[in-house]
Amino acid sequence: EGALPGSADVVVVGAGQAGLSVAWHLRRLGLEPGAGFVVLDRGPDAGGAWQFRWEALRLDKAHRVSDLPGMREMGLSFDTADASRPARDVVREYYERYEQWFGLNVLRPVRVTAVSEEGPGFLVATDKGDVRARVVANASGTWARPFRPYFAGAADFRGAQVSTPQYRAAEDFAGMRVLVVGGGTSAVGFLRELEGVAASTVWATRRPVEFTDDPGGGVRAVRQADEAARAGLPLPSIIHGTGLPATAENLAARDRGLLVARPMFTVIEPEGVRWADGSFEPVDAIIWATGFRAELTHLAPLRLREPGGGVRVENGRSVREPRLFLAGFGPQASTIGANRAGRTVARQVLDELRSTGRRER
Ligand code: FAD
Numbered sequence: 001e002g003a004l005p006g007s008a009d010v011v012v013v014g015a016g017q018a019g020l021s022v023a024w025h026l027r028r029l030g031l032e033p034g035a036g037f038v039v040l041d042r043g044p045d046a047g048g049a050w051q052f053r054w055e056a057l058r059l060d061k062a063h064r065v066s067d068l069p070g071m072r073e074m075g076l077s078f079d080t081a082d083a084s085r086p087a088r089d090v091v092r093e094y095y096e097r098y099e100q101w102f103g104l105n106v107l108r109p110v111r112v113t114a115v116s117e118e119g120p121g122f123l124v125a126t127d128k129g130d131v132r133a134r135v136v137a138n139a140s141g142t143w144a145r146p147f148r149p150y151f152a153g154a155a156d157f158r159g160a161q162v163s164t165p166q167y168r169a170a171e172d173f174a175g176m177r178v179l180v181v182g183g184g185t186s187a188v189g190f191l192r193e194l195e196g197v198a199a200s201t202v203w204a205t206r207r208p209v210e211f212t213d214d215p216g217g218g219v220r221a222v223r224q225a226d227e228a229a230r231a232g233l234p235l236p237s238i239i240h241g242t243g244l245p246a247t248a249e250n251l252a253a254r255d256r257g258l259l260v261a262r263p264m265f266t267v268i269e270p271e272g273v274r275w276a277d278g279s280f281e282p283v284d285a286i287i288w289a290t291g292f293r294a295e296l297t298h299l300a301p302l303r304l305r306e307p308g309g310g311v312r313v314e315n316g317r318s319v320r321e322p323r324l325f326l327a328g329f330g331p332q333a334s335t336i337g338a339n340r341a342g343r344t345v346a347r348q349v350l351d352e353l354r355s356t357g358r359r360e361r
Pocket of ligand 1: 014015016018019040043047049111139140141142143164185186298327329338
């Protein structure tokens with residue numbers, strides 16, 4: 001779409017749930033797409049990271065994808081979307097219609113390669129040229145930074161090892177003994193898909209997985225994510241905070257041994273892994289569903305990292321660089337969190353522009 005502008009008041013990096021929510025709120029607060037703000041996304045299509053997710057992932061197998069702000073005005077809602085279609089197709093289609101309906105000026109594919117300070121603002125370098133901006137709202141998500149914990153012997157493992165973003169389909173593991181590592185939604189999704197396709201599955205998690213029907217778990221999950229993000233640690237999975245819903249389907253899967261999590265193995269060997277009790281588990285493939293970290297490589301020139309490795313963000317704003325905002329970061333790593341982040345960040349962006357004189361609409 002459209003040519004890259006030489007400058008804009010605001011550059012939004014990323015057109016996933018968070019980036020689109022920021023853009024929608026900026027527009028609503030009076031900023032004009034184009035000279036006011038531009039959204040840059042490296043993906044070939046709309047849909048944020050959802051466009052890259054595996055074909056079998058359905059919306060009803062995910063948590064719940066929250067509607068983008070203003071989406072009801074279009075008569076659209078993920079709650080009534082066709083759950084028989086791949087989530088990636090539904091989200092791509094809905095986001096694309098959303099961008100057009102609200103005229104959010106998303107330019108793609110444009111990869112932001114480096115954001116550096118330049119005078120009173122930023123120089124945003126991309127693979128399609130440079131854009132000068134007074135404020136940057138970063139919403140680059142986590143998809144390209146899967147987290148894989150270190151294990152002795154991993155490099156000598158003879159079988160396949162994939163992280164969540166590389167998982168394509170259960171059929172790739174047909175007839176294999178598969179070890180799924182991680183206590184989150186993705187791990188549970190993989191175990192379900194592999195059942196009856198892989199020769200066998202075994203599930204290993206750092207913490208015991210509880211089956212709970214505690215509605216308050218979501219709040220706990222957000223608090224845990226907030227603490228992890230501030231410390232620069234990988235974000236705990238939602239399930240860790242909320243537990244696995246004790247539905248009849250999940251309990252039956254537990255009773256037949258599918259959703260039974262074992263404590264982590266201690267070492268990886270060429271043909272499998274060794275459990276803490278010394279017993280050996282022959283394994284043909286390992287799927288690391290062990291979460292993600294924020295993808296901030298393009299922000300490296302701004303030297304945001306604290307000595308402990310984390311990035312300090314207060315209410316969506318970088319503590320070290322107050323003209324930089326981060327949406328969908330840390331506890332907001334969910335679609336509902338991304339929505340809220342959009343509103344919080346957009347308001348502060350407008351205040352920042354007003355305080356340094358901005359172009360009226
Ligand atoms: P993303 O959706 O990752 O969007 C970031 C965008 O930024 C991408 O389009 C990317 O192309 C772009 N980008 C990144 N770097 C650059 C760059 N340098 N230059 C240009 N563009 C760039 N949450 C829920 O609420 N419900 C669920 O059911 C749910 N299921 C999930 C299932 C899986 C398998 C996973 C991995 C996550 C799931 N989540 C779910 C979490 C949720 O999907 C994400 O937290 C949410 O979509 C994040 O949105 P985002 O905009 O922050 O990031």
